[in-house]
Amino acid sequence: xxxxxxxxxTPYRWVFEDYKDNSASMNTSAEIFATEDILNAAVKxxxxxxxxxxxxxxxxxxxxxxxxxxxxxxGFCIGGVAAFPADSGIVLPGGVGYDINCGVRLVSTDIPxxxxxxxxxxxxxxxxxxxxxxxxxxxxxxxxxxQFSRLLQNGAEEIAKHYANVSGSQDELAYIESGGKLDFHxxxxxxxxxxxxxxxxxxxxxxxxxxxxxxxIDEIYDPAAAAAFGLKKGNVSIMIHTGSRGFGHQVATxxxxxxxxxxxxxxxxxxxxxxxxxxxxxSKEGKQYLQALNAASNFAWANRHLIMDDIRxxxxxxxxxxxxxxxxxxxxxxxxxxxxxxxxxxxxxxQNVLVHRKGATRAFPPKHKDVPGKYRAxxxxxxxxxxxxxxxxxxxxxxxxxxxxxxxxxxxxxxxxSRHKAVKAASNMNVxxxxxxxxxxVFTHSNxxxxxxxxxxxxxxxxxxxxxxxxxISQKVARMVxxxxxxx
Amino acid sequence: xxxxxxxxxxTTADVGVRFKGKDYAGxxxxxxxxxxxxYFPEGMxxxxxxxxxxxxxxxxxxxxxxxxxxxxIVFLLQDRELLxxxxxxNTATKTRIDTEFQLVHxxxxxxTEIKSVTYHNLEVLKKNNLLSAEVIFDV
Numbered sequence: 033x034x035x036x037x038x039x040x041x042t043p044y045r046w047v048f049e050d051y052k053d054n055s056a057s058m059n060t061s062a063e064i065f066a067t068e069d070i071l072n073a074a075v076k077x078x079x080x081x082x083x084x085x086x087x088x089x090x091x092x093x094x095x096x097x098x099x100x101x102x103x104x105x106x107g108f109c110i111g112g113v114a115a116f117p118a119d120s121g122i123v124l125p126g127g128v129g130y131d132i133n134c135g136v137r138l139v140s141t142d143i144p145x146x147x148x149x150x151x152x153x154x155x156x157x158x159x160x161x162x163x164x165x166x167x168x169x170x171x172x173x174x175x176x177x178x179q180f181s182r183l184l185q186n187g188a189e190e191i192a193k194h195y196a197n198v199s200g201s202q203d204e205l206a207y208i209e210s211g212g213k214l215d216f217h218x219x220x221x222x223x224x225x226x227x228x229x230x231x232x233x234x235x236x237x238x239x240x241x242x243x244x245x246x247x248x249i250d251e252i253y254d255p256a257a258a259a260a261f262g263l264k265k266g267n268v269s270i271m272i273h274t275g276s277r278g279f280g281h282q283v284a285t286x287x288x289x290x291x292x293x294x295x296x297x298x299x300x301x302x303x304x305x306x307x308x309x310x311x312x313x314x315s316k317e318g319k320q321y322l323q324a325l326n327a328a329s330n331f332a333w334a335n336r337h338l339i340m341d342d343i344r345x346x347x348x349x350x351x352x353x354x355x356x357x358x359x360x361x362x363x364x365x366x367x368x369x370x371x372x373x374x375x376x377x378x379x380x381x382x383q384n385v386l387v388h389r390k391g392a393t394r395a396f397p398p399k400h401k402d403v404p405g406k407y408r409a410x411x412x413x414x415x416x417x418x419x420x421x422x423x424x425x426x427x428x429x430x431x432x433x434x435x436x437x438x439x440x441x442x443x444x445x446x447x448x449x450s451r452h453k454a455v456k457a458a459s460n461m462n463v464x465x466x467x468x469x470x471x472x473x474v475f476t477h478s479n480x481x482x483x484x485x486x487x488x489x490x491x492x493x494x495x496x497x498x499x500x501x502x503x504x505i506s507q508k509v510a511r512m513v514x515x516x517x518x519x520x
Numbered sequence: 521x522x523x524x525x526x527x528x529x530x531t532t533a534d535v536g537v538r539f540k541g542k543d544y545a546g547x548x549x550x551x552x553x554x555x556x557x558x559y560f561p562e563g564m565x566x567x568x569x570x571x572x573x574x575x576x577x578x579x580x581x582x583x584x585x586x587x588x589x590x591x592x593i594v595f596l597l598q599d600r601e602l603l604x605x606x607x608x609x610n611t612a613t614k615t616r617i618d619t620e621f622q623l624v625h626x627x628x629x630x631x632t633e634i635k636s637v638t639y640h641n642l643e644v645l646k647k648n649n650l651l652s653a654e655v656i657f658d659v
Contacts, residue, residue: 077532104531104533106640166633167630225595228599229599240635278599281635292639293580305640306642447533450533451530451534452529452530478631
């Protein structure tokens with residue numbers, strides 16, 4: 033496969049219909065938002081093949097999409113988006129990922145950079161000491177079975193009502209995608225093991241590329257949208273990246289097994305990748321998976337809400353001021369590994385579809401009913417974290433996204449180097465010192481983990497942002513640079 | 521045991537293990553050893569012994585057995601802090617495993633957190649009278 037096999041719709045949109053002999057057996061075309069360089073890399077690492085495999089799934093509507101942070105995943109590429117009819121289509125756990133509702137939350141503050149400079153080190157130590165990170169099995173909150181069951185039903189609201197020390201307002205739940213809660217009414221869909229893992233992990237960050245980042249808002253590109261989102265140049269913001277922890281992974285593992293047991297023999301003849309195993313949405317397994325997915329999504333929102341609450345408490349302690357006086361406001365929380373029922377206009381017809389986004393975000397436009405009221409004039413915030421040493425961005429969703437990418441955009445920088453290669457590249461590097469030279473303090477329990485996450489291991493976030501803007505699927509609002517990073 | 525029967529590797533976003541065995545018993549046992557090599561490349565430091573755990577699984581294929589076996593090992597380490605030093609295989613076929621995990625309490629948790637064991641690219645192959653397989657882990 034080469035670049036010339038693609039039709040260049042614009043410098044940032046490329047389409048692959050199929051080979052001349054239809055050997056890819058695609059039911060729809062593959063559409064990739066990318067520069068030439070990004071596309072070449074995707075051809076090389078075979079993530080394009082994964083986009084094509086998804087395009088060959090039965091009943092797929094619209095296109096098989098890939099965002100500019102595309103890279104190789106399991107079955108579905110990272111950055112993949114695909115939809116199926118809500119009433120008659122399929123659902124695939126591989127189109128969501130193991131870390132269900134892994135996502136990002138952004139909190140703005142009224143704290144100017146000058147006030148954080150003197151307390152950065154103390155803040156870093158307190159955040160690392162008080163928020164469970166890395167390979168820990170227990171959080172600070174251990175729930176009974178009954179409490180956990182309510183948390184799975186109520187998501188972030190359960191934290192706000194019953195467990196938050198300072199973040200008790202339910203008004204801010206409106207700034208979480210889906211209000212931080214999807215319908216869950218099928219406890220039988222959740223295995224005992226999943227519950228056992230989840231009950232002790234609420235409020236934990238996890239490891240790998242999960243992080244808490246204290247940032248400086250250093251550029252505003254869209255003053256009106258930034259004002260609506262509460263972002264002010266020169267002020268501090270906080271970004272949290274984590275997901276559904278062991279609970280979500282267990283749910284995904286459980287259902288890949290269940291769906292496999294039920295369906296593999298029926299479909300393996302035309303299944304291009306075992307990780308694309310699927311169930312009919314209307315089947316027992318399909319319905320149960322979607323319920324379990326909702327439960328895991330609710331867990332992840334609860335998780336991020338409790339972590340935010342802990343962060344607010346730590347800031348109150350360091351600044352000796354209530355978090356509300358520090359202006360610590362939830363800007364937005366969005367998922368980047370999820371499947372949700374949405375209404376989209378496809379080929380001129382409004383359809384209810386199940387949209388799978390794996391390493392991709394929702395990017396709804398201005399006036400959309402699912403965008404919080406205060407943001408409706410601007411559009412939905414789209415949060416794009418960079419790597420440890422680089423900028424992160426807030427963008428806004430657009431009508432073009434609704435029309436050309438199933439209302440979707442990218443989710444971050446995407447890895448470029450394997451963990452092993454990153455550790456090798458960093459072998460003679462003093463990663464902490466290098467970051468410190470760029471005014472970034474990093475705190476972690478794992479030095480190996482730190483080397484795995486060096487900025488050089490990731491693609492350039494500016495390239496990803498340039499593509500999303502160039503393709504019109506989201507538009508820049510603000511840029512943040514890291515001051516302090518807590519690595520999981 | 522020959523180290524070439526087990527090895528670890530890394531893909532762009534994840535990590536994996538390759539392992540071989542003369543038969544299914546050897547293959548499954550080396551799958552566990554390969555996972556331990558991934559977790560503890562410098563070697564394992566056994567803690568206090570824990571009760572042996574019996575584990576049986578009926579699967580649809582050796583790939584199915586491998587994923588479920590390793591998923592159990594990951595769970596024991598990461599959620600119960602129990603390290604599987606070795607496995608005594610009583611039955612090992614294409615579709616069934618009966619085993620006993622020799623467990624110890626883990627004194628030092630590994631820095632790598634495995635989120636899940638995937639089926640990605642997993643296919644048990646036979647070549648030169650050896651069974652072989654490759655498993656990728658979501659980290």
